[in-house]
Amino acid sequence: xxxxxxxxxxxxxxxxxxxxxxxxxxxxxxxxxxxxxxxxxxxxxxxxxxxxxxxxxxxxxxxxxxxxxxxxxxxxxxxxxxxxxxxxxxxxxxxxxxxxxxxxxxxxxxxxxxxxxxxxxxxxxxxxxxxxxxxxxxxxxxxxxxxxxxxxxxxxxxxxxxxxxxxxxxxxxxxxxxxxxxxxxxxxxxxxxxxxxxxxxxxxxxxxxxxxxxxxxxxxxxxxxxxxxxxxxxxxxxxxxxxxxxxxxxxxxxxxxxxxxxxxxxxxxxxxxxxxxxxxxxxxxxxxxxxxxxxxxxxxxxxxxxxxxxxxxxxxxxxxxxxxxxxxxxxxxxxxxxxxxxxxxxxxxxxxxxxxx
Numbered sequence: 001x002x003x004x005x006x007x008x009x010x011x012x013x014x015x016x017x018x019x020x021x022x023x024x025x026x027x028x029x030x031x032x033x034x035x036x037x038x039x040x041x042x043x044x045x046x047x048x049x050x051x052x053x054x055x056x057x058x059x060x061x062x063x064x065x066x067x068x069x070x071x072x073x074x075x076x077x078x079x080x081x082x083x084x085x086x087x088x089x090x091x092x093x094x095x096x097x098x099x100x101x102x103x104x105x106x107x108x109x110x111x112x113x114x115x116x117x118x119x120x121x122x123x124x125x126x127x128x129x130x131x132x133x134x135x136x137x138x139x140x141x142x143x144x145x146x147x148x149x150x151x152x153x154x155x156x157x158x159x160x161x162x163x164x165x166x167x168x169x170x171x172x173x174x175x176x177x178x179x180x181x182x183x184x185x186x187x188x189x190x191x192x193x194x195x196x197x198x199x200x201x202x203x204x205x206x207x208x209x210x211x212x213x214x215x216x217x218x219x220x221x222x223x224x225x226x227x228x229x230x231x232x233x234x235x236x237x238x239x240x241x242x243x244x245x246x247x248x249x250x251x252x253x254x255x256x257x258x259x260x261x262x263x264x265x266x267x268x269x270x271x272x273x274x275x276x277x278x279x280x281x282x283x284x285x286x287x288x289x290x291x292x293x294x295x296x297x298x299x300x301x302x303x304x305x306x307x308x309x310x311x312x313x314x315x316x317x318x319x320x321x322x323x324x325x326x327x328x329x330x331x332x333x334x335x336x337x338x339x340x341x342x343x344x345x346x347x348x349x350x351x352x353x354x355x356x357x
Protein backbone atom coordinates (compact mmCIF):
# COMPACT_ATOMS: atom_id res chain seq x y z
CA UNK A 1 0.00 0.00 0.00
CA UNK A 2 2.84 2.39 0.85
CA UNK A 3 4.43 1.68 -2.54
CA UNK A 4 1.19 2.55 -4.34
CA UNK A 5 0.86 5.93 -2.64
CA UNK A 6 4.54 6.72 -3.21
CA UNK A 7 4.09 5.89 -6.89
CA UNK A 8 0.99 8.10 -7.04
CA UNK A 9 2.91 10.97 -5.45
CA UNK A 10 5.63 10.71 -8.09
CA UNK A 11 2.98 10.61 -10.81
CA UNK A 12 1.34 13.80 -9.54
CA UNK A 13 4.72 15.55 -9.50
CA UNK A 14 5.25 14.57 -13.14
CA UNK A 15 1.77 15.80 -14.09
CA UNK A 16 2.38 19.14 -12.36
CA UNK A 17 5.65 19.55 -14.24
CA UNK A 18 3.88 18.92 -17.54
CA UNK A 19 1.12 21.41 -16.69
CA UNK A 20 3.54 24.26 -16.01
CA UNK A 21 5.59 23.46 -19.09
CA UNK A 22 2.58 23.05 -21.38
CA UNK A 23 2.92 26.61 -22.67
CA UNK A 24 5.49 25.20 -25.08
CA UNK A 25 2.67 23.25 -26.72
CA UNK A 26 0.40 26.24 -27.37
CA UNK A 27 -0.59 25.30 -30.91
CA UNK A 28 -3.84 23.72 -32.04
CA UNK A 29 -5.24 22.23 -35.23
CA UNK A 30 -3.61 23.20 -38.52
CA UNK A 31 -0.17 23.82 -37.00
CA UNK A 32 0.78 20.23 -36.26
CA UNK A 33 1.64 17.01 -37.99
CA UNK A 34 -0.07 13.62 -37.41
CA UNK A 35 -3.48 15.25 -36.90
CA UNK A 36 -5.11 11.88 -37.60
CA UNK A 37 -4.31 11.00 -33.98
CA UNK A 38 -7.21 13.26 -32.97
CA UNK A 39 -9.85 11.34 -34.94
CA UNK A 40 -12.40 9.33 -32.90
CA UNK A 41 -11.17 5.78 -32.39
CA UNK A 42 -14.63 4.19 -32.26
CA UNK A 43 -18.30 4.71 -33.05
CA UNK A 44 -19.13 5.41 -29.43
CA UNK A 45 -16.52 8.15 -29.17
CA UNK A 46 -17.64 9.67 -32.48
CA UNK A 47 -21.31 9.60 -31.42
CA UNK A 48 -20.52 11.63 -28.31
CA UNK A 49 -18.75 14.29 -30.37
CA UNK A 50 -15.24 13.98 -28.99
CA UNK A 51 -11.96 12.07 -29.16
CA UNK A 52 -11.75 11.45 -25.40
CA UNK A 53 -14.28 9.89 -23.01
CA UNK A 54 -14.62 8.65 -19.44
CA UNK A 55 -16.54 5.41 -18.86
CA UNK A 56 -15.31 2.28 -17.11
CA UNK A 57 -17.77 -0.19 -18.63
CA UNK A 58 -15.66 -2.80 -20.42
CA UNK A 59 -15.20 -0.78 -23.60
CA UNK A 60 -11.68 -1.31 -24.96
CA UNK A 61 -12.03 1.47 -27.54
CA UNK A 62 -12.20 4.05 -24.74
CA UNK A 63 -9.04 2.64 -23.17
CA UNK A 64 -7.15 3.18 -26.43
CA UNK A 65 -7.41 6.95 -25.92
CA UNK A 66 -7.64 6.94 -22.13
CA UNK A 67 -5.02 4.40 -20.95
CA UNK A 68 -5.99 4.77 -17.28
CA UNK A 69 -9.09 2.71 -18.21
CA UNK A 70 -6.95 -0.29 -19.17
CA UNK A 71 -7.72 -2.98 -16.60
CA UNK A 72 -8.28 -6.68 -16.04
CA UNK A 73 -11.94 -6.23 -17.01
CA UNK A 74 -10.71 -5.87 -20.62
CA UNK A 75 -8.70 -9.13 -20.55
CA UNK A 76 -8.78 -10.81 -24.01
CA UNK A 77 -11.06 -8.14 -25.47
CA UNK A 78 -10.80 -7.34 -29.19
CA UNK A 79 -12.18 -4.18 -30.82
CA UNK A 80 -12.43 -3.27 -34.53
CA UNK A 81 -13.52 0.15 -35.81
CA UNK A 82 -13.87 1.57 -39.30
CA UNK A 83 -15.02 4.99 -40.48
CA UNK A 84 -16.03 6.29 -43.89
CA UNK A 85 -14.66 9.78 -43.54
CA UNK A 86 -14.90 12.49 -46.21
CA UNK A 87 -14.66 11.76 -49.95
CA UNK A 88 -12.68 8.51 -50.37
CA UNK A 89 -10.75 8.94 -47.10
CA UNK A 90 -11.27 6.22 -44.48
CA UNK A 91 -9.67 5.32 -41.18
CA UNK A 92 -9.93 2.73 -38.46
CA UNK A 93 -8.58 1.16 -35.28
CA UNK A 94 -7.79 -2.40 -34.22
CA UNK A 95 -7.20 -3.03 -30.51
CA UNK A 96 -6.56 -5.95 -28.15
CA UNK A 97 -6.03 -6.14 -24.39
CA UNK A 98 -4.30 -8.66 -22.12
CA UNK A 99 -3.67 -8.70 -18.36
CA UNK A 100 -0.60 -10.07 -16.57
CA UNK A 101 -1.16 -10.57 -12.84
CA UNK A 102 2.18 -9.26 -11.57
CA UNK A 103 2.74 -6.50 -14.10
CA UNK A 104 -0.65 -5.02 -14.91
CA UNK A 105 -2.94 -4.76 -17.89
CA UNK A 106 -1.82 -3.92 -21.41
CA UNK A 107 -3.58 -2.87 -24.59
CA UNK A 108 -2.20 -2.72 -28.10
CA UNK A 109 -3.80 -0.77 -30.93
CA UNK A 110 -3.16 0.09 -34.54
CA UNK A 111 -4.70 3.31 -35.86
CA UNK A 112 -4.60 3.99 -39.58
CA UNK A 113 -5.91 6.48 -42.11
CA UNK A 114 -5.98 6.00 -45.87
CA UNK A 115 -6.20 9.19 -47.94
CA UNK A 116 -7.01 7.36 -51.17
CA UNK A 117 -5.41 7.76 -54.59
CA UNK A 118 -4.46 11.02 -56.28
CA UNK A 119 -3.55 11.95 -59.82
CA UNK A 120 0.05 13.15 -60.07
CA UNK A 121 0.49 16.09 -62.46
CA UNK A 122 2.79 19.07 -62.97
CA UNK A 123 1.92 22.74 -63.48
CA UNK A 124 1.46 22.22 -67.23
CA UNK A 125 -1.13 19.48 -66.73
CA UNK A 126 1.15 16.64 -67.75
CA UNK A 127 0.22 13.54 -65.72
CA UNK A 128 2.59 10.92 -64.35
CA UNK A 129 0.19 8.38 -62.91
CA UNK A 130 -1.25 8.03 -59.42
CA UNK A 131 0.06 8.22 -55.87
CA UNK A 132 -1.41 7.49 -52.46
CA UNK A 133 -1.00 8.49 -48.83
CA UNK A 134 -1.55 6.95 -45.44
CA UNK A 135 -0.58 7.28 -41.77
CA UNK A 136 -0.28 4.72 -39.00
CA UNK A 137 0.16 4.69 -35.24
CA UNK A 138 1.01 1.58 -33.24
CA UNK A 139 0.15 2.02 -29.57
CA UNK A 140 1.21 0.00 -26.55
CA UNK A 141 -0.73 0.99 -23.45
CA UNK A 142 -0.43 0.05 -19.80
CA UNK A 143 -2.90 0.57 -16.97
CA UNK A 144 -3.03 -0.24 -13.29
CA UNK A 145 -5.41 0.36 -10.39
CA UNK A 146 -3.47 2.12 -7.61
CA UNK A 147 -6.46 2.30 -5.27
CA UNK A 148 -10.12 1.32 -5.47
CA UNK A 149 -10.85 4.90 -6.56
CA UNK A 150 -7.73 5.75 -8.61
CA UNK A 151 -6.38 4.35 -11.87
CA UNK A 152 -3.27 5.28 -13.82
CA UNK A 153 -2.22 4.54 -17.38
CA UNK A 154 0.15 5.48 -20.19
CA UNK A 155 0.49 4.92 -23.93
CA UNK A 156 3.59 4.72 -26.09
CA UNK A 157 2.91 5.54 -29.75
CA UNK A 158 5.10 4.82 -32.75
CA UNK A 159 3.87 6.90 -35.68
CA UNK A 160 4.62 6.47 -39.37
CA UNK A 161 3.38 8.69 -42.18
CA UNK A 162 3.75 8.19 -45.94
CA UNK A 163 2.47 10.95 -48.26
CA UNK A 164 3.48 10.38 -51.88
CA UNK A 165 7.32 10.19 -51.82
CA UNK A 166 7.58 11.86 -48.41
CA UNK A 167 7.92 9.82 -45.21
CA UNK A 168 7.99 10.68 -41.54
CA UNK A 169 8.41 8.89 -38.22
CA UNK A 170 7.63 10.05 -34.69
CA UNK A 171 7.19 8.95 -31.09
CA UNK A 172 4.55 10.12 -28.61
CA UNK A 173 3.36 9.34 -25.10
CA UNK A 174 -0.07 9.68 -23.46
CA UNK A 175 -0.41 9.86 -19.67
CA UNK A 176 -3.80 9.61 -17.95
CA UNK A 177 -5.32 9.33 -14.50
CA UNK A 178 -8.89 8.46 -13.52
CA UNK A 179 -10.93 8.86 -10.34
CA UNK A 180 -13.93 6.56 -9.88
CA UNK A 181 -16.69 6.70 -7.27
CA UNK A 182 -18.69 3.55 -7.96
CA UNK A 183 -21.52 4.18 -5.51
CA UNK A 184 -22.44 7.54 -7.02
CA UNK A 185 -21.60 6.57 -10.61
CA UNK A 186 -19.21 9.52 -11.00
CA UNK A 187 -15.92 9.42 -12.91
CA UNK A 188 -13.28 11.98 -13.85
CA UNK A 189 -10.15 11.67 -15.97
CA UNK A 190 -7.24 13.86 -17.00
CA UNK A 191 -5.25 13.11 -20.13
CA UNK A 192 -1.97 14.51 -21.45
CA UNK A 193 -2.02 13.42 -25.08
CA UNK A 194 0.63 13.23 -27.79
CA UNK A 195 3.65 14.33 -25.76
CA UNK A 196 6.44 13.64 -28.19
CA UNK A 197 8.47 14.58 -31.21
CA UNK A 198 8.75 14.03 -34.93
CA UNK A 199 12.05 12.16 -35.25
CA UNK A 200 12.24 11.89 -39.03
CA UNK A 201 10.69 14.83 -40.91
CA UNK A 202 9.12 14.83 -44.38
CA UNK A 203 11.70 17.43 -45.39
CA UNK A 204 15.15 17.17 -43.70
CA UNK A 205 15.56 19.80 -41.00
CA UNK A 206 11.86 20.75 -40.92
CA UNK A 207 10.70 19.17 -37.65
CA UNK A 208 6.99 19.78 -37.05
CA UNK A 209 5.19 19.74 -33.66
CA UNK A 210 2.78 16.99 -32.62
CA UNK A 211 -0.86 17.75 -31.70
CA UNK A 212 -0.30 17.92 -27.93
CA UNK A 213 -3.41 18.37 -25.83
CA UNK A 214 -4.38 18.44 -22.16
CA UNK A 215 -7.95 17.22 -21.63
CA UNK A 216 -10.32 16.80 -18.72
CA UNK A 217 -13.43 14.64 -18.80
CA UNK A 218 -16.20 13.81 -16.34
CA UNK A 219 -19.13 11.42 -16.56
CA UNK A 220 -22.12 10.70 -14.35
CA UNK A 221 -24.44 7.71 -14.55
CA UNK A 222 -27.64 7.80 -12.54
CA UNK A 223 -28.96 4.93 -10.44
CA UNK A 224 -32.65 5.51 -11.02
CA UNK A 225 -32.39 6.84 -14.56
CA UNK A 226 -31.03 4.87 -17.54
CA UNK A 227 -28.87 7.83 -18.42
CA UNK A 228 -25.24 8.90 -18.45
CA UNK A 229 -23.95 12.35 -19.33
CA UNK A 230 -20.38 13.27 -20.18
CA UNK A 231 -18.53 16.57 -20.37
CA UNK A 232 -15.12 16.93 -22.01
CA UNK A 233 -12.99 20.05 -21.67
CA UNK A 234 -10.41 20.20 -24.46
CA UNK A 235 -7.16 22.16 -24.68
CA UNK A 236 -6.58 23.13 -21.08
CA UNK A 237 -3.12 24.20 -22.25
CA UNK A 238 -4.52 27.03 -24.38
CA UNK A 239 -7.36 29.44 -23.63
CA UNK A 240 -8.09 31.15 -26.96
CA UNK A 241 -9.10 28.64 -29.66
CA UNK A 242 -10.70 31.22 -31.97
CA UNK A 243 -9.30 32.31 -35.31
CA UNK A 244 -10.08 34.93 -37.94
CA UNK A 245 -12.64 33.29 -40.22
CA UNK A 246 -12.48 34.95 -43.67
CA UNK A 247 -16.03 33.78 -44.43
CA UNK A 248 -17.52 35.90 -41.66
CA UNK A 249 -17.46 39.67 -41.93
CA UNK A 250 -17.53 41.91 -38.85
CA UNK A 251 -18.79 44.85 -40.91
CA UNK A 252 -22.47 45.79 -41.01
CA UNK A 253 -23.55 45.49 -44.70
CA UNK A 254 -25.98 48.42 -44.37
CA UNK A 255 -24.16 51.03 -42.29
CA UNK A 256 -20.60 49.89 -42.97
CA UNK A 257 -19.81 50.11 -39.26
CA UNK A 258 -17.64 47.53 -37.53
CA UNK A 259 -19.63 45.09 -35.40
CA UNK A 260 -18.04 44.74 -31.98
CA UNK A 261 -19.04 41.91 -29.69
CA UNK A 262 -19.50 42.48 -25.98
CA UNK A 263 -16.91 41.22 -23.53
CA UNK A 264 -19.33 38.68 -22.05
CA UNK A 265 -20.20 37.31 -25.50
CA UNK A 266 -16.51 37.01 -26.43
CA UNK A 267 -15.70 35.29 -23.12
CA UNK A 268 -18.62 32.84 -23.46
CA UNK A 269 -17.62 31.96 -27.03
CA UNK A 270 -14.00 31.26 -26.04
CA UNK A 271 -15.12 29.19 -23.06
CA UNK A 272 -17.64 27.06 -24.96
CA UNK A 273 -15.12 26.20 -27.68
CA UNK A 274 -13.44 23.95 -25.13
CA UNK A 275 -16.55 21.92 -24.28
CA UNK A 276 -18.01 18.78 -25.83
CA UNK A 277 -21.26 17.50 -24.32
CA UNK A 278 -22.67 13.99 -24.61
CA UNK A 279 -25.62 11.96 -23.38
CA UNK A 280 -26.13 8.19 -23.45
CA UNK A 281 -29.61 6.74 -22.92
CA UNK A 282 -30.14 3.06 -22.05
CA UNK A 283 -33.77 2.12 -22.79
CA UNK A 284 -32.89 -1.59 -22.60
CA UNK A 285 -30.14 -3.63 -21.00
CA UNK A 286 -28.41 -4.43 -24.29
CA UNK A 287 -29.15 -1.26 -26.23
CA UNK A 288 -28.16 2.40 -25.98
CA UNK A 289 -28.70 5.64 -27.89
CA UNK A 290 -26.26 8.55 -27.75
CA UNK A 291 -26.06 12.15 -28.85
CA UNK A 292 -23.16 14.60 -28.76
CA UNK A 293 -22.64 18.31 -29.29
CA UNK A 294 -19.29 19.84 -30.21
CA UNK A 295 -19.52 23.66 -29.97
CA UNK A 296 -16.18 24.36 -31.64
CA UNK A 297 -16.91 22.06 -34.57
CA UNK A 298 -20.27 23.72 -35.12
CA UNK A 299 -18.90 27.25 -35.08
CA UNK A 300 -15.91 26.51 -37.29
CA UNK A 301 -17.50 24.26 -39.93
CA UNK A 302 -21.03 25.63 -40.30
CA UNK A 303 -22.07 28.09 -42.99
CA UNK A 304 -23.82 31.34 -42.16
CA UNK A 305 -26.52 30.65 -44.76
CA UNK A 306 -27.47 27.21 -43.46
CA UNK A 307 -26.20 25.73 -40.21
CA UNK A 308 -28.10 22.43 -40.16
CA UNK A 309 -26.93 19.81 -37.69
CA UNK A 310 -23.25 20.68 -38.00
CA UNK A 311 -21.56 19.95 -34.66
CA UNK A 312 -24.11 17.34 -33.61
CA UNK A 313 -23.49 13.60 -33.63
CA UNK A 314 -25.70 10.59 -33.03
CA UNK A 315 -25.17 6.92 -32.40
CA UNK A 316 -26.49 3.65 -31.06
CA UNK A 317 -25.16 0.34 -29.88
CA UNK A 318 -26.46 -3.14 -29.23
CA UNK A 319 -25.15 -6.34 -27.66
CA UNK A 320 -25.98 -9.33 -29.86
CA UNK A 321 -24.92 -12.79 -28.75
CA UNK A 322 -21.28 -12.22 -27.72
CA UNK A 323 -20.67 -9.07 -29.75
CA UNK A 324 -21.08 -5.36 -29.05
CA UNK A 325 -21.93 -3.48 -32.24
CA UNK A 326 -21.97 0.32 -32.41
CA UNK A 327 -22.74 2.90 -35.08
CA UNK A 328 -22.23 6.68 -35.20
CA UNK A 329 -23.20 9.48 -37.58
CA UNK A 330 -21.37 12.76 -36.98
CA UNK A 331 -22.20 15.97 -38.85
CA UNK A 332 -18.92 17.74 -39.62
CA UNK A 333 -20.18 19.88 -42.49
CA UNK A 334 -23.29 20.28 -44.63
CA UNK A 335 -21.59 18.02 -47.19
CA UNK A 336 -19.73 15.77 -44.79
CA UNK A 337 -21.12 13.30 -42.24
CA UNK A 338 -18.81 10.35 -41.51
CA UNK A 339 -20.28 6.95 -40.65
CA UNK A 340 -18.38 4.96 -38.04
CA UNK A 341 -18.82 1.29 -37.16
CA UNK A 342 -17.33 -0.62 -34.22
CA UNK A 343 -17.58 -4.27 -33.28
CA UNK A 344 -15.99 -5.77 -30.18
CA UNK A 345 -15.95 -9.08 -28.38
CA UNK A 346 -14.10 -11.02 -25.72
CA UNK A 347 -12.15 -13.82 -27.38
CA UNK A 348 -12.46 -16.15 -24.39
CA UNK A 349 -16.24 -15.68 -24.23
CA UNK A 350 -16.52 -15.95 -28.00
CA UNK A 351 -15.11 -19.45 -28.12
CA UNK A 352 -16.84 -20.65 -24.96
CA UNK A 353 -20.11 -22.53 -25.21
CA UNK A 354 -21.94 -20.38 -22.67
CA UNK A 355 -23.49 -17.18 -23.94
CA UNK A 356 -22.51 -14.03 -22.05
CA UNK A 357 -25.48 -12.29 -20.47
